[in-house]
Amino acid sequence: MLKKTSGSDDGHAQGHDHTHDPLEEGAALRVRALEEIVVAKGLVDPDALDSIVEYYERVTGPRNGAAVIARAWTDPEFKDWLLNDGTAAISSMGFSGVQGEHIRAIENTDEVHNVVVCTLCSCYPWPVLGLAPAWYKSPAYRSRVVREPRAVLKEFGLEIPSAVQVRVWDSTAEVRYLIVPKRPAGTEKMSAEELAQMVTRDGMIGTAAL
C-alpha cells in the first residue's frame, strides 16, 4: 500500500555511510502504519502525498528566493518595495503560500549582518527557500545561534568583523525572514539571471556570505 515517491530508498536511511540504523527502521514502520490507517479511513488521498512532496522537491526551493534577491540587486524600486513590504513584493513574483504568508526581507549591509533561526521549532520561509535543511532544525543551531551567533557563523566559515553588528532574527510568530545578502563586488555587469546563480540558500538564511 505504501506508494513510493521520487528518490525512494525503501524507507532506509541513505546517509553518507549507508549504515543500518534500527532507529530509522522503527520510524519507517511507524510512518507506514500511519499512512495505511489514515488512507484506509479516507483522511488522506495518497495522490495528495505524492503531489505535495513533488511540489516542495521540484517547484519551490531556494531558486525562488535567489530570483527575488537578484531582482532586488538590479531593480532599486523593487528593492525598496521588498524591504518595505516583503510579502507583496515577493508575491508579485509568484511566490507565496504556507509558511510564507508574511515575509520580511532584511538587508545585510557593511554595518550589520543578519541571520535567521527558529528556536522554538523550525519556522522557515518555505515559498522562497523551500523546506529547511536538517542542520537548521538541529538543537545545536537552534540553541546556540541566539547566544553565540559569531561562534556559530564561524563554524559555517563566516567570520564577522568586530565592527559589524550581528542581528539574529528568531522566527517566533507568523513572520518569516529572508536575508538579502550583500551583492558581491565585480558583478556590476551581470544580468539578474546570472546574479541569481550566485545567490545561495545559506546566504539567504544568513549563515554564509556570497
Place this chain on the structure above:
Amino acid sequence: MLKKTSGSDDGHAQGHDHTHDPLEEGAALRVRALEEIVVAKGLVDPDALDSIVEYYERVTGPRNGAAVIARAWTDPEFKDWLLNDGTAAISSMGFSGVQGEHIRAIENTDEVHNVVVCTLCSCYPWPVLGLAPAWYKSPAYRSRVVREPRAVLKEFGLEIPSAVQVRVWDSTAEVRYLIVPKRPAGTEKMSAEELAQMVTRDGMIGTAAL
C-alpha cells in the same frame, strides 16, 4: 580483571523483566574498560571499590535516619538539638561523612509538609539515608516537584490537604535535608527501637507520610 561485588549479575541489567538491553550492555563494557585502565595505571585499588560499595549497601542507609527520627520523637531535648543543629545532633549518633557534612533537619507539622529534591543533580543525605533511589534522580521527579509538588506527592499516594502548606527544599548547595515526619498517632507507648521500624525512607524524603 573485573572483580565481582555482592549481587553480581555479570554486568547485565537485573530489572524486573530481565530483558536484554543493548544500552546496558554498552554501559557495562564501558565501565569495565574504565575499571581495567585505571586499575592498570594504579589510580584505583580494586579492594577499595568493593569496600565502598559494601559500605553503602550494608553500613549506611535509611536505618540510620530512622534511628535519628525515632530518638527525636522520644527525646525532646535531642529533637531541639536536631532541629537547631542537625549536623551535630546526627553526628553524635555516629552518622556523618561525604554528602552529609552539613545536614539540616526539617519537621513536618499539621501546618507544613516538607519534601526534598535536588533539581540540578542528585544531592541526597548519604550518611542518614544511604544512596538515592533511581526515581529521586529521575528527570520527572527533579523537574516536577518544584513546580507541582502536590501533583507529584499525589502520584506517591500522598494527598496534601489545602490547609497544609507544602515546602519544597531544593538541595542546591552543601546542606542536605532530612525530613522529620509527624509521629503516627497511637505510638505513645512504643520504644525508640519500635518507632524506628515505622520510619520509612520516603517519609524522610517527604514523599510519604507514616
Place this chain on the structure above:
Amino acid sequence: MDAIHDMGGKQGFGKIPLEDDYIFRADWQRRAFALVEALAWATPYNTDQHRHAVERVTPEEYLRLDYFENWIIASETLLKEAGLVDRSELETGLKRFDIDRKKHKPVGSKEIVEATRAGAALRFPDDTRPARFAVGQSVRVSKAQTAQHTRVPGYVRGKVGEIVSDEGVFQFADAVAAGKGPAPQHCYNVAFSAKTLWGEDAEAEDRISVDLWESYLEPV
C-alpha cells in the same frame, strides 16, 4: 510550555551538524512530511496544535528521534485525541473503526498544491484596534509561565527589549493552539541586546530580534 523544544540559549548541544545538509535523507521522511501536511486538511486541528503536540513529545524522544518522527508522533497524538484513530490502529496499521467521512474529507492532489500556494490568512489587515506599544518603546516580556502552548522563548522571559516594528494584527498562536479561535492582537518585533540576554557571556554588542504578541509584553 517549558519543554525541551524551547532551545534558545540552552547549552551542551555541540557543533552545528553542517554535514546534515539535506531536507530528506530517507523516503519515510518524505512520507512523514506529506502525511502531516495532508492530514491538516481533513482533521480538526491546526498548525499551532501540531506544534504543541510536538512539544509534548517526551524530551528524551524529542532529542533522540528524527525530526520527522517527532512530527508523526505529534500527528498520532492529535488523531487519537480527536477520536479518529486508536492506539491499536496505529500499532498495526489496520483499521478497527470507521469515521464520519462527510466531516473529514481528504484533500485532493491538485487542491493541496493550490491551497499550499495560497497559504492561510494569519493577519487581519482590516482590524483597526489601536496598538498598545509604539516603535522605539521599551517593553518587558512577561514572566508568566504556562503549561500550554506559547511562543515566548524562555530566554527573553522577563527581559527588557525595544519595539522595532509593529507587524500588524495577527491571530494569536496561544489562543489558536488552545482551540479558542484567532483572538487577534498586534504582534511586534522586539530587539534585545546580547548583553541583556547573556550578560558577560555576550560575544559583542549584537542584537536578537524576537516576534512577540502584545499579550506577552508589559510597559517598562
Place this chain on the structure above:
Amino acid sequence: MDAIHDMGGKQGFGKIPLEDDYIFRADWQRRAFALVEALAWATPYNTDQHRHAVERVTPEEYLRLDYFENWIIASETLLKEAGLVDRSELETGLKRFDIDRKKHKPVGSKEIVEATRAGAALRFPDDTRPARFAVGQSVRVSKAQTAQHTRVPGYVRGKVGEIVSDEGVFQFADAVAAGKGPAPQHCYNVAFSAKTLWGEDAEAEDRISVDLWESYLEPV
C-alpha cells in the same frame, strides 16, 4: 551552565517512575559508583568538577543513558582532561602509557571508608566575615548567565525571594569547579512563593526553598 541538568520546572517528563525504586539494578552500576568515588582520591579533580563534567554530557545522552553511565562519562572526561588516560585506552581498556604514581596514589580499602565517614570540610566556621543579607530580607537572584558550573537553578533566576536562614560561610561551588579554590562566602536559604515562580500555574500558596551563595543575590 544552561544545560539539560537544570531541570527544575521543565515540562514534559511525565509520571514519576515509582517502579524505579532501586539504588543499583546491575552490577556495572555498583562498579561505576565505586569507580567515581575511588577516583576522587587519586585525581586532581573534585566533586564540583565532576558535577560540571556530568553537565557537559550531551543533552541527548544525558536523558537516554543511565544515571551511572553519565557519571562514568564525566569521569572519563576529567581523566582525559587531566592527561591521565587517552581515548584509545578508554575504548580498549588497555594501557598505552604510565602516569606518575607518586603524584597519583590510589586510596586503600580501609582508608576510603574512613575518609567517607569523615567527609570533607566545606564550611568555614571560623570565618567571621559579615553577612551581606539578613534573615527576613528580600533578595533578587542574579540574572547572570554563565557557561561555567553554577548552582543557581534557572527557575529562580531573576526572581525575588526571602532569606530564611544564613547557613554560614561555605566554599563556593562555582569557584571550586573552576579550579579557583574555595573562595568562601555566606550561603543562604532563600524561600520563593510558588506564585512568584510559576504564576498562574502555582498549585497553592506553597513555598520553594533554595540554597544560594551570596554572589548570586542582590538586594531588592
